[in-house]
Amino acid sequence: MTVIQIVVSIVLSLLVLTGISLMSRVRTAVAGNLLSAAAMLCGVVATLWFSGIVTAWTIYIGILVGALIGSLMASRAQMIQMPQLVALFNGLGGGASALVGVMTYMGWGMPAETAYPMFVRAAALIAVSIGMVTLVGSLVAAGKLHRLINQRPVVYPGHTLWTSLLIAATVILIVTGTLSIAHARLAWTLLAATAAFGYLFAIRVGGADMPITISLLNSLSGVAGAIAGMAVGDIFLVAVGGIVGASGLLLTQIMCRAMNRSLMAILLGTKPKAAKKQSPTPAATADKTPEGQATSFVPTDDIEKLLEQLNDMEVQQLLDAINALTREVAGLRSELAQYKLADNARVAESTDAPSEAPAAPTPASILSAAKEVIIVPGYGMALAQAQHIVKQLADKLEHRGANVRFAIHPVAGRMPGHMNVLLAEADIPYDKLYEMDAINDDFKRCDAVVVIGANDVLNPAARNAEGTPIYGMPVLAVDEAPEVIVCNYDLKPGYAGVQNPLYTRDKGVYLCLGDAKETLMNLINDIR
Amino acid sequence: MIHPLILVAVFVVCTVAGYFIIRSVPSLLHTPLMSGMNALSGVTLVGALTATGVALLLGETMWAQVCGGIAIVLATVNVFGGFGITHRMLRMFHKKKPS
Numbered sequence: 034m035t036v037i038q039i040v041v042s043i044v045l046s047l048l049v050l051t052g053i054s055l056m057s058r059v060r061t062a063v064a065g066n067l068l069s070a071a072a073m074l075c076g077v078v079a080t081l082w083f084s085g086i087v088t089a090w091t092i093y094i095g096i097l098v099g100a101l102i103g104s105l106m107a108s109r110a111q112m113i114q115m116p117q118l119v120a121l122f123n124g125l126g127g128g129a130s131a132l133v134g135v136m137t138y139m140g141w142g143m144p145a146e147t148a149y150p151m152f153v154r155a156a157a158l159i160a161v162s163i164g165m166v167t168l169v170g171s172l173v174a175a176g177k178l179h180r181l182i183n184q185r186p187v188v189y190p191g192h193t194l195w196t197s198l199l200i201a202a203t204v205i206l207i208v209t210g211t212l213s214i215a216h217a218r219l220a221w222t223l224l225a226a227t228a229a230f231g232y233l234f235a236i237r238v239g240g241a242d243m244p245i246t247i248s249l250l251n252s253l254s255g256v257a258g259a260i261a262g263m264a265v266g267d268i269f270l271v272a273v274g275g276i277v278g279a280s281g282l283l284l285t286q287i288m289c290r291a292m293n294r295s296l297m298a299i300l301l302g303t304k305p306k307a308a309k310k311q312s313p314t315p316a317a318t319a320d321k322t323p324e325g326q327a328t329s330f331v332p333t334d335d336i337e338k339l340l341e342q343l344n345d346m347e348v349q350q351l352l353d354a355i356n357a358l359t360r361e362v363a364g365l366r367s368e369l370a371q372y373k374l375a376d377n378a379r380v381a382e383s384t385d386a387p388s389e390a391p392a393a394p395t396p397a398s399i400l401s402a403a404k405e406v407i408i409v410p411g412y413g414m415a416l417a418q419a420q421h422i423v424k425q426l427a428d429k430l431e432h433r434g435a436n437v438r439f440a441i442h443p444v445a446g447r448m449p450g451h452m453n454v455l456l457a458e459a460d461i462p463y464d465k466l467y468e469m470d471a472i473n474d475d476f477k478r479c480d481a482v483v484v485i486g487a488n489d490v491l492n493p494a495a496r497n498a499e500g501t502p503i504y505g506m507p508v509l510a511v512d513e514a515p516e517v518i519v520c521n522y523d524l525k526p527g528y529a530g531v532q533n534p535l536y537t538r539d540k541g542v543y544l545c546l547g548d549a550k551e552t553l554m555n556l557i558n559d560i561r
Numbered sequence: 562m563i564h565p566l567i568l569v570a571v572f573v574v575c576t577v578a579g580y581f582i583i584r585s586v587p588s589l590l591h592t593p594l595m596s597g598m599n600a601l602s603g604v605t606l607v608g609a610l611t612a613t614g615v616a617l618l619l620g621e622t623m624w625a626q627v628c629g630g631i632a633i634v635l636a637t638v639n640v641f642g643g644f645g646i647t648h649r650m651l652r653m654f655h656k657k658k659p660s
Contacts, residue, residue, distance in 0.1 A: 107646040
């Protein structure tokens with residue numbers, strides 16, 4: 034490796050960093066992306082040149098095939114499929130790193146003698162491990178997001194034991210592989226072990242925790258690339274891999290904080306309820322929490338003792354049973370609430386029929402009069418594909434002189450920032466989209482809030498119901514608004530399984546249940 | 562070959578630099594950022610190209626060619642798909658600006 038090559042690598046790495054910093058503003062983001070891509074292209078060309086492999090014709094076929102598939106997928110995908118697409122691409126990158134690791138380890142395509150054979154072998158084997166975990170983990174994550182695999186966390190008997198065994202096996206294989214000379218069988222065994230680990234790790238994660246998992250896998254794919262780069266001895270690869278690793282880690286951190294979940298709890302597949310069970314153990318005082326919320330389950334000391342005597346499997350069964358019961362109770366409660374509300378609705382709040390009673394306020398009449406409106410979209414809106422109708426609603430209100438803003442919770446959607454992309458797809462200007470911290474104080478000053486397919490992210494229980502799974506999670510202060518119109522499919526608790534006390538508030542809450550597209554259309558038609 | 566310590570140092574420096582630069586990206590742009598990063602992680606293409614190219618020129622085993630070929634295809638899908646989709650997303654944000 035010559036000095037020129039090192040200089041070129043450093044310049045290209047700086048270009049990539051510049052490209053990323055340009056991505057911090059919408060105005061310059063497109064240019065930033067193109068700059069990164071251009072730097073990458075230069076990196077590839079430089080590699081071809083410096084390694085003296087311009088004449089190796091097979092590589093061009095590979096590039097052509099890959100470019101074709103990649104471009105096709107990129108141009109066909111819908112915005113709601115973004116999470117699984119990112120996960121999939123991510124996995125492919127990890128897989129490529131793993132293969133590079135295998136090749137380097139076996140000494141294929143390497144100069145015969147290297148000055149640091151042990152370092153190369155160690156780096157190669159670590160690249161194989163991380164790359165393979167990324168590949169299989171991402172494929173499982175993509176499968177779950179695409180609903181090819183059941184979204185619920187799957188836990189096999191002895192899951193934790195197997196996971197630990199696989200980690201131990203991986204470490205042993207890497208160490209022996211580093212110390213002895215290259216052996217094909219060892220490489221394949223390592224591939225198999227890490228693939229199994231990747232599967233076990235991803236299959237345990239539930240659908241709603243996917244934003245965190247994808248961020249983490251994104252980070253891992255970068256690290257895999259960087260370590261493969263160490264094995265090959267390529268500075269550019271190491272640098273860019275490091276940057277990607279850092280970004281994934283940062284996003285993982287942000288997501289964890291926004292969901293009030295610890296990374297370990299997610300990786301170990303502890304569901305929100307179970308996670309809570311472990312946390313209060315040191316402070317058993319948590320038992321004093323008002324248990325009016327029958328939806329949550331707080332163990333007493335006796336149960337703790339009992340749990341200690343059970344093995345993992347039995348604890349899991351017990352938890353499942355408790356969760357099932359909790360869900361049933363929650364279902365009954367929401368049914369009850371629905372009946373209660375249906376009664377109220379029959380009196381005044383029907384959105385279907387144009388109401389002839391001007392005396393009682395209807396959602397439409399409130400919106401007609403409102404000057405400051407905040408719309409809170411959630412993943413339910415995306416599932417109903419209602420973003421274009423939301424745009425119509427916003428346009429109509431603005432046309433009537435109201436100021437319409439959108440409040441975006443950090444975890445709305447299935448990956449970091451997903452909701453912003455979905456709304457941008459519907460031509461909603463991005464300067465109307467506000468982050469939670471920027472808009473939370475304005476809820477009490479606005480005239481009306483329209484909630485569309487969101488639940489957990491605005492559940493006031495997170496602020497005041499100690500002991501519930503979402504307690505402590507930052508939420509949108511929708512409950513401070515004077516008038517709240519909820520356009521959700523039903524009143525069932527969200528993923529966290531906690532009842533939303535907002536729905537049963539006496540005053541100023543209007544529920545338009547059903548498919549968001551229809552309810553919003555009715556709402557738009559009724560606004561006069 | 563570059564000294565391993567230099568490589569590790571480059572990794573550490575870039576990780577720290579990346580961390581601080583990325584912190585300034587607003588959550589509005591997190592999805593494009595992530596898919597852009599994702600595309601960048603396909604940089605492993607560089608490694609795949611080197612290994613495969615050299616293997617071909619040295620006339621190594623079939624396995625080397627197969628492994629390398631697959632690695633190149635996977636990495637290129639990652640790169641093209643990632644940058645393509647990021648571009649599409651950012652354009653969606655962009656076109657609203659004139660309004």
